[in-house]
Amino acid sequence: MRIIRKIFSKSRSLEDGIFFDAIQPILGFSPVTLEFYKKAFTHRSSNRLDLKGNPINYERLEFLGDAMLSSVIAAYLFTEAPLGDEGYLTKMRSKIVSREHLNELGKDLNLIQFIESKVPLHHFGENIHGNIFESLVGAIYLDRGYEYCEKFIQKRVIVPYVDIARLEGKVISYKSLVIEWCQKEKKVFHYDIFEDNAIDGQRLFGVKLSIDDKVIAKARATSKKKAEEKASQRAYFAFQEKIDRKQL
Amino acid sequence: MRIIRKIFSKSRSLEDGIFFDAIQPILGFSPVTLEFYKKAFTHRSSNRLDLKGNPINYERLEFLGDAMLSSVIAAYLFTEAPLGDEGYLTKMRSKIVSREHLNELGKDLNLIQFIESKVPLHHFGENIHGNIFESLVGAIYLDRGYEYCEKFIQKRVIVPYVDIARLEGKVISYKSLVIEWCQKEKKVFHYDIFEDNAIDGQRLFGVKLSIDDKVIAKARATSKKKAEEKASQRAYFAFQEKIDRKQL
Numbered sequence: 001m002r003i004i005r006k007i008f009s010k011s012r013s014l015e016d017g018i019f020f021d022a023i024q025p026i027l028g029f030s031p032v033t034l035e036f037y038k039k040a041f042t043h044r045s046s047n048r049l050d051l052k053g054n055p056i057n058y059e060r061l062e063f064l065g066d067a068m069l070s071s072v073i074a075a076y077l078f079t080e081a082p083l084g085d086e087g088y089l090t091k092m093r094s095k096i097v098s099r100e101h102l103n104e105l106g107k108d109l110n111l112i113q114f115i116e117s118k119v120p121l122h123h124f125g126e127n128i129h130g131n132i133f134e135s136l137v138g139a140i141y142l143d144r145g146y147e148y149c150e151k152f153i154q155k156r157v158i159v160p161y162v163d164i165a166r167l168e169g170k171v172i173s174y175k176s177l178v179i180e181w182c183q184k185e186k187k188v189f190h191y192d193i194f195e196d197n198a199i200d201g202q203r204l205f206g207v208k209l210s211i212d213d214k215v216i217a218k219a220r221a222t223s224k225k226k227a228e229e230k231a232s233q234r235a236y237f238a239f240q241e242k243i244d245r246k247q248l
Numbered sequence: 249m250r251i252i253r254k255i256f257s258k259s260r261s262l263e264d265g266i267f268f269d270a271i272q273p274i275l276g277f278s279p280v281t282l283e284f285y286k287k288a289f290t291h292r293s294s295n296r297l298d299l300k301g302n303p304i305n306y307e308r309l310e311f312l313g314d315a316m317l318s319s320v321i322a323a324y325l326f327t328e329a330p331l332g333d334e335g336y337l338t339k340m341r342s343k344i345v346s347r348e349h350l351n352e353l354g355k356d357l358n359l360i361q362f363i364e365s366k367v368p369l370h371h372f373g374e375n376i377h378g379n380i381f382e383s384l385v386g387a388i389y390l391d392r393g394y395e396y397c398e399k400f401i402q403k404r405v406i407v408p409y410v411d412i413a414r415l416e417g418k419v420i421s422y423k424s425l426v427i428e429w430c431q432k433e434k435k436v437f438h439y440d441i442f443e444d445n446a447i448d449g450q451r452l453f454g455v456k457l458s459i460d461d462k463v464i465a466k467a468r469a470t471s472k473k474k475a476e477e478k479a480s481q482r483a484y485f486a487f488q489e490k491i492d493r494k495q496l
Binding site: 059083147 | 312322323332337394
């Protein structure tokens with residue numbers, strides 16, 4: 001009986017197992033100490049306290065995650081924009097880590113599904129999404145260190161979202177780039193909605209872009225326009241050599 | 249003859265050797281790519297260009313070093329001040345990485361000795377010291393990665409300078425703490441100047457603090473008052489258990 005108990009206590013609780021399975025694909029690696037990630041999603045309204053009576057919530061982790069994000073993005077820009085001076089690098093970084101952008105990142109990963117709060121979800125403003133994205137980065141730092149933060153930010157921020165040309169304002173709309181290219185090359189294109197959901201009152205559209213009847217890219221976003229733009233951006237990166245801006 | 253040339257080209261130039269020997273003790277480890285460190289001390293007035301005609305100076309490295317400093321200090325405060333909320337952590341960090349504080353750090357390491365510039369040293373303002381401290385941190389990141397930045401900042405910023413009680417304004421003067429303690433314990437103390445230099449027009453005072461005729465701490469600074477305070481702080485840390493603030 002004792003042995004069984006010992007084995008059981010070593011295994012995860014059912015609740016922890018569910019959380020682990022849900023967060024692992026978002027992280028792209030296995031978390032070691034789940035507590036850090038739980039804290040990253042604990043809102044102050046839950047009034048949780050640790051053994052010493054200190055509050056447990058994600059606010060301190062936000063501070064930590066914000067710092068890690070800033071330094072990872074700084075190092076990325078330093079390498080990727082070798083001709084940009086200090087002012088340029090600072091401006092580009094603030095665009096990438098803007099409140100609006102972080103909110104979009106958190107929303108796309110649907111992090112709000114994990115929140116522990118006494119406040120109903122629809123009472124939160126937009127910033128909750130960005131805040132828990134930052135606190136998640138803070139939890140990754142505590143759990144696995146700086147290198148894992150770098151990998152996570154590379155995978156979840158830089159690869160899917162950071163496009164220096166766009167940030168510089170050189171590309172205003174990827175959709176118009178794609179359309180112009182299709183017209184020039186006499187190709188037939190379609191933007192079709194394949195999904196139209198609402199989760200917790202949050203509308204989500206899925207759009208696919210087909211060129212000459214072949215699906216080129218798919219994307220989900222909170223508006224049809226945003227989803228079309230995101231799908232166009234993905235198509236643009238897939239076809240970057242063909243859809244060269246200079247040729248348009 | 250060819251062999252000799254090959255060996256010779258592999259060894260460091262005399263100039264590089266001198267620079268290596270001077271920077272190594274400041275870093276506390278051996279630099280791998282000296283070029284990063286040379287760039288960290290190259291002022292824009294030197295008008296140096298790389299092979300592609302792009303300017304070589306420390307300004308971009310400042311941006312990188314500033315980001316690394318912020319995240320290392322954030323992680324330090326997160327651990328050291330477990331009860332501080334986000335606002336507290338943000339405030340403490342800005343005190344540690346304040347312009348004034350960074351200038352002091354750069355000055356204490358006498359980094360200006362390495363500067364390559366067409367401007368005479370005495371034409372620079374105070375901020376040059378902090379700027380090249382930041383660019384040095386950026387060079388460390390490029391040369392050896394985040395962990396070496398952490399170690400360097402631990403050794404050169406946190407251990408000698410960061411004292412949370414002082415930053416919180418709880419301790420105004422270490423000199424007065426030391427004096428009060430000596431008077432209470434009936435100990436004889438002396439602050440003596442052992443050095444009074446001027447390098448490039450920059451006055452530098454060395455002060456030693458003796459208690460009961462034993463030298464307890466030494467410090468150098470740009471004024472007698474600052475050097476006394478710094479020596480007192482060192483003595484305070486050495487005697488922390490004895491000179492307990494609560495007993496005063």
